[in-house]
Amino acid sequence: QHCLGGFVAKWLARWITSWLSGKFAMAPPRESRYDKKIWEVVDTLISILTVPFLHAISLFGSCYWITTFDKSAFLFMFMRFAVLGPIFFILAFVLSPFALVGYILWVLLNSYVNIQPFYSVSSSQSRYPSEGHYCQSKFTLCSANLLLCLEIIGRINNNRNVYWRVNEIARRLLHQNPLLNLNQNLQSPVNREDIVQSKLPEVNVFILQEVFLRLFGSQLIKHLKHKYPYIIYDVGIHRMDTNFCLLGSGLFLASEYPILEANFHPFTYNTSYGKLICYGVLLVKLDLGSLKKNDVDMQAVGYVANTHTQAFQGKDQVLVHQLEEVRLWMKSFIRDTHNADSEIVVFAVIGGDFNCDNMSSGDRGTQVLPLWNEYEDPCRVCAGDDQPWTIGTEHRQRMLHHPLVQNPETFRKILLDDIQRRRYILDATVKEQQLDMMWIAPSLDPSGALHPLREGGRRRIDHLIVRYGDEVSPSAFWFSTVIAGLTDHIPVALMLERKQY
Numbered sequence: 001q002h003c004l005g006g007f008v009a010k011w012l013a014r015w016i017t018s019w020l021s022g023k024f025a026m027a028p029p030r031e032s033r034y035d036k037k038i039w040e041v042v043d044t045l046i047s048i049l050t051v052p053f054l055h056a057i058s059l060f061g062s063c064y065w066i067t068t069f070d071k072s073a074f075l076f077m078f079m080r081f082a083v084l085g086p087i088f089f090i091l092a093f094v095l096s097p098f099a100l101v102g103y104i105l106w107v108l109l110n111s112y113v114n115i116q117p118f119y120s121v122s123s124s125q126s127r128y129p130s131e132g133h134y135c136q137s138k139f140t141l142c143s144a145n146l147l148l149c150l151e152i153i154g155r156i157n158n159n160r161n162v163y164w165r166v167n168e169i170a171r172r173l174l175h176q177n178p179l180l181n182l183n184q185n186l187q188s189p190v191n192r193e194d195i196v197q198s199k200l201p202e203v204n205v206f207i208l209q210e211v212f213l214r215l216f217g218s219q220l221i222k223h224l225k226h227k228y229p230y231i232i233y234d235v236g237i238h239r240m241d242t243n244f245c246l247l248g249s250g251l252f253l254a255s256e257y258p259i260l261e262a263n264f265h266p267f268t269y270n271t272s273y274g275k276l277i278c279y280g281v282l283l284v285k286l287d288l289g290s291l292k293k294n295d296v297d298m299q300a301v302g303y304v305a306n307t308h309t310q311a312f313q314g315k316d317q318v319l320v321h322q323l324e325e326v327r328l329w330m331k332s333f334i335r336d337t338h339n340a341d342s343e344i345v346v347f348a349v350i351g352g353d354f355n356c357d358n359m360s361s362g363d364r365g366t367q368v369l370p371l372w373n374e375y376e377d378p379c380r381v382c383a384g385d386d387q388p389w390t391i392g393t394e395h396r397q398r399m400l401h402h403p404l405v406q407n408p409e410t411f412r413k414i415l416l417d418d419i420q421r422r423r424y425i426l427d428a429t430v431k432e433q434q435l436d437m438m439w440i441a442p443s444l445d446p447s448g449a450l451h452p453l454r455e456g457g458r459r460r461i462d463h464l465i466v467r468y469g470d471e472v473s474p475s476a477f478w479f480s481t482v483i484a485g486l487t488d489h490i491p492v493a494l495m496l497e498r499k500q501y
Contacts, residue, residue, distance in 0.1 A: 032116070034116070120230075121225060140204050141206075141496075143208070143464050145488070146209065147165075158401070159400060167219060173224070198409045211251070221254075232259065237278060248278050255286060268325065270318060271314070282307070301344070327370060347496055374467060376465060377463065392457050395425060399423060423442060429455045464492055472496035477493070
């Protein structure tokens with residue numbers, strides 16, 4: 001408690017300083033990160049200098065990193081080792097001086113120019129116009145970690161070609177079944193068969209993680225923009241004291257509703273490799289239409305926070321600090337942007353990859369945070385105990401290429417089986433988050449057999465939680481295998497319904 005109190009005091013001091021300096025000023029998002037065309041030109045020049053090198057060095061490393069998928073393709077493996085690897089190395093070597101110049105320019109640009117921490121897309125194609133539209137009664141949000149990063153990082157995580165995956169993921173995210181939205185599957189008795197689905201329900205807002213490169217964000221936009229005309233991508237604040245001006249946050253949001261305001265905060269506490277990535281929280285205010293309250297027409301708004309915390313924290317309590325920052329920043333964002341005289345908050349949702357579950361003893365610190373007193377998790381009974389119908393969302397990465405994981409329908413059947421699920425999804429028995437979690441196998445009994453466990457295949461690290469006391473309550477929840485074989489997480493979706501008074 002003393003540690004957490006000191007952390008909160010430090011956070012408040014930093015927030016006040018930043019507020020006074022105007023760094024956290026909020027406004028409707030503009031399309032470009034830059035307020036002047038000249039800086040957009042400089043950004044384009046930097047991309048020309050650096051992006052080819054990044055992909056070349058990534059593909060060079062990928063040629064020599066073997067995944068479980070590669071082990072059956074010996075001829076192609078030889079070509080990679082003997083031909084493609086040397087070619088990509090030479091190309092990276094030739095491009096390296098240009099990349100160095102580009103990196104220096106990138107550091108200078110982010111040090112001296114006022115930059116919006118994201119790009120946004122806004123279109124007039126929305127089904128939900130800002131004016132004259134009455135607020136609907138149901139809202140469905142989906143969170144998914146897509147692992148869209150440089151090819152070498154994907155291969156270290158035992159995933160296949162990212163340049164193919166990005167388009168296939170975007171295509172499958174649109175595999176939505178509106179009939180699922182008719183089933184209030186959280187009403188008792190709750191059946192796991194209704195909760196675990198091979199498709200998504202009809203989704204109004206996507207909050208996605210690990211869309212690290214602008215290229216992959218643009219590819220997703222190409223597929224999603226016709227249904228989701230309001231998008232925020234390429235999110236991050238690049239500073240030497242935040243991420244050494246390297247990787248952004250990877251956060252991505254696609255919405256059917258207009259975005260009124262948005263902001264991003266990088267976490268102030270991280271360790272090891274987390275210092276190279278701008279992990280943080282993206283905060284968004286959505287226009288949901290008009291709503292009568294006490295016979296007065298008011299503007300209905302919804303708040304969404306998309307976050308991705310650091311994995312493999314080890315002995316440090318990184319996640320305790322980061323999730324507490326998420327709670328405090330969300331509270332500040334709502335307070336600073338909500339006009340109580342003309343607006344009504346319909347919902348406030350926090351979602352994303354929390355990198356902690358509610359059952360593992362090693363995650364005990366995150367299970368008792370104030371966050372859970374303010375936000376409802378429909379999958380949670382209490383600290384240390386999940387609802388019996390829940391499943392885990394973090395894959396055993398060594399099994400990502402197993403044939404049974406590639407098909408959404410087949411994988412759904414596996415997830416419904418308490419024994420088979422343990423082969424492919426991590427158990428909620430983590431004592432300390434270490435890198436060996438990437439390759440660990442399920443524990444067996446003394447005879448070498450696999451048996452069901454209470455925590456078996458139930459490490460649920462992807463969350464969607466809704467604030468208590470607003471105009472909605474959770475009516476349905478889903479774990480979806482729609483992108484089976486394409487990432488190392490299982491997407492989750494939450495449907496909220498307006499309360500009847």
